[in-house]
Amino acid sequence: MKQGLSLRVSQHLALTPQLQQSIRLLQLSTLELSQEVEQMLDENPFLELTEERAEREDFGLDAVDAPVSDGDRLSEEADFAPHSIADYASSTSASSSNEDETTPLSGSDEPDWEGDGTTEMTPDDGEWGVDAKAKTNNLDDDEQKDATELARSGESLQSFLHRQAAALRLSAEDAAALRFLIESLNDDGYLEDPLAELAQSLHPADEEQLHELVHHFTVALGLLHSLEPVGVGARDLGECLRLQLRALLTTADEDGELDRTEVLQVALAICKQPMELLARRDIKRLVQAGVGSDALVREAIALIARLEPKPGRRFMDVERNIVVPDVLVVPIGKVGGMPKFRVQLNPDVMPRLKVHDIYANVLRNHKASSSHAGLQQRLQEARWFIKNIQQRFDTILRVSTAIVERQKNFFTHGELAMRPLVLREIADELGLHESTISRVTTAKYMATPFGTFELKYFFGSGLGTESGGNASSTAVRALIKQFIASESPKKPLSDNQISDMLKEQGIECARRTVAKYREGLKIAPASLRKAL
Structure with a gap:
């Protein structure tokens, strides 16, 4: 070499x-x-x-x-x-x-x-600090407390429940079990872990002590279900809805509202069925299951839609992103x-x-x-x-x-x-x-006569038109939102119908594209938008 x-x-x-x-x-x-x-x-x-x-x-x-x-x-x-x-x-x-x-x-x-x-x-x-990385929004505890003070919605769910539990006359064991369950709730107010697993997490000495812990947790769970907000401590959505319906049923019985009582009983029966039937609003299958007549089922579903599926939502410690x-x-x-x-x-x-x-x-x-x-x-x-x-x-x-x-x-x-x-x-x-343009348009906002938007909002792909030009995907989304806002509640527009309406406007937009834009706008499909 x-x-x-x-x-x-x-x-x-x-x-x-x-x-x-x-x-x-x-x-x-x-x-x-x-x-x-x-x-x-x-x-x-x-x-x-x-x-x-x-x-x-x-x-x-x-x-x-x-x-x-x-x-x-x-x-x-x-x-x-x-x-x-x-x-x-x-x-x-x-x-x-x-x-x-x-x-x-x-x-x-x-x-x-x-x-x-x-x-x-x-x-x-x-x-x-040549090698220093870009700073993030992660703050220390003290700084975060100051930054979100105005965004807090009052006391937390746990504090609210502990305050109610303190007013109950409970034994030391039941009070401790109730306190443990309250601290085991998630942000939505649900108790995700089974009682047996919660008892096992305390490492009982023997099988007898395990059964005793489960018993105390069972009693505490009943007490938790009696606290406000109604539905807190539920293990799943069905139980959460049933707890709220039972509370309404008790009030209706006390007031002697017979018609309302009948609707509430049908709603309770619906919530005992698989939740898929309620989600799809499958009235035909629910009637066939014997929960009630067609009219009562429709009225009961409308009542269930007004219930709170997440009892702890109003207590969530949510940071409001002020732009x-x-x-x-x-x-x-x-x-x-x-x-x-x-x-x-x-x-x-x-x-x-x-x-x-x-x-x-x-x-x-x-x-x-x-x-x-x-x-x-x-x-x-x-x-x-x-x-x-x-x-x-x-x-x-x-x-x-x-x-x-x-x-x-x-x-x-x-x-x-x-x-x-x-x-x-x-x-x-x-x-x-x-x-460089991508960096500039990320997390930078522009105040306009129509509101405040991120700079990236003004960028979008184009869809072909009959005239050979292009239509912005943002404009197409706005048009889809306009079509749905003006639709008949009894006969909502399907994705195919929206696609045909866009073609009438000269915009070539396939049904799958309409569905993607609709989902991006968080608009439910036609079957769920239909009024009962």
Whole structure:
């Protein structure tokens, strides 16, 4: 084997610390960005939050990427001016002019990243978390408690039941068994585990002790069924419905409502049948099973439909996802008979950050040395962070403006006028990569005259039309929803009929596609929509 020397020229993309941070910030949601800013404020002394509405200072890439160790050779204005994004939102209202600005991931920006992360500028890349992963919504217990305080619906199901159980005069054994069952309920208020398994989980010493535990749990289960909300502690849906019907039947007997009592008895008989018959509303099979006449069965099914299948639902500790829009779309009148919209960033989501003047000036007045390398790196990091946040909102605004331009009909007429749109179209128009558009449109929201939508909502595939054009899948879903909303309750439209109606509108949509869209809209099939 002969050895030799050769030269080879190649190109490769290096993910510098600044580029990694830019990509990470771009894909964060508003809440995650707020957490990232808070963490950076805690870690970096050169970064501060300002309440002032100072004008945005365009300090440029040169000042950001310049080595801090050579700061004494740079002008004071370029190197150490306070870099603020306090009023960035007001200065970035959508217009055709700002679409020419480049973004951190555009091809034209690649030369600006060269030189980032060199040993001269960043003595230790790991110092400010180059490999740090994007933050998530996972919070510590204390933080989560504060964040969801307003979303809590009062006390929990267990607390509500314990409070009722405390009013009962029970022996120590029965009280302990009832307390154990209450703590074994799931979020819906059901007792999923059999009593024998619950008793076995306490590791009884012998068979006799096991039977004694099962006995106490059986007594406690009867007590649990007597508590509010009615139906709590049921082992399955049928038992949950039967518990509620028995409570209604007791009230009807006491009030002497004979007609209502008869319907409740039929409903009880229905709930003792397989739940599949009730789910399919198979009236013919239920009548054949001898539960009652056709009219009574229909009335009983309507009564059952008004019961609560999940007794613990109103006690669920559900976090309400409050959506804060990143972009605002506001109508500003008409130009040439056509409505015109202004696209602007939401100033409430813009972090008001700037470089700390005093600390930056103190560091400038001391000659750069190895002992100040860490502080110099922190100052550089603060500049990068502000710049990357500005570029993040630049990109969001550019993409949002392009979406509004493409979907003008939606902002005028609603979702029925939505046109087909894919990520590639916006990427080609703005000169960005398709993955960048995907990051920008994920977990970013736009407030429109028709509501607040995720940016991804405005993208959808197209269905063929008779004229040779395409109809947006979003518009087709809206049309299906409109058809079903105007249907006769006694004769609901089948998927085949909806498909034929769409063909009459010139849209080629197969029955299976209609079924898929209907299920995506969480609309039941025709057999379950039919009024009894």
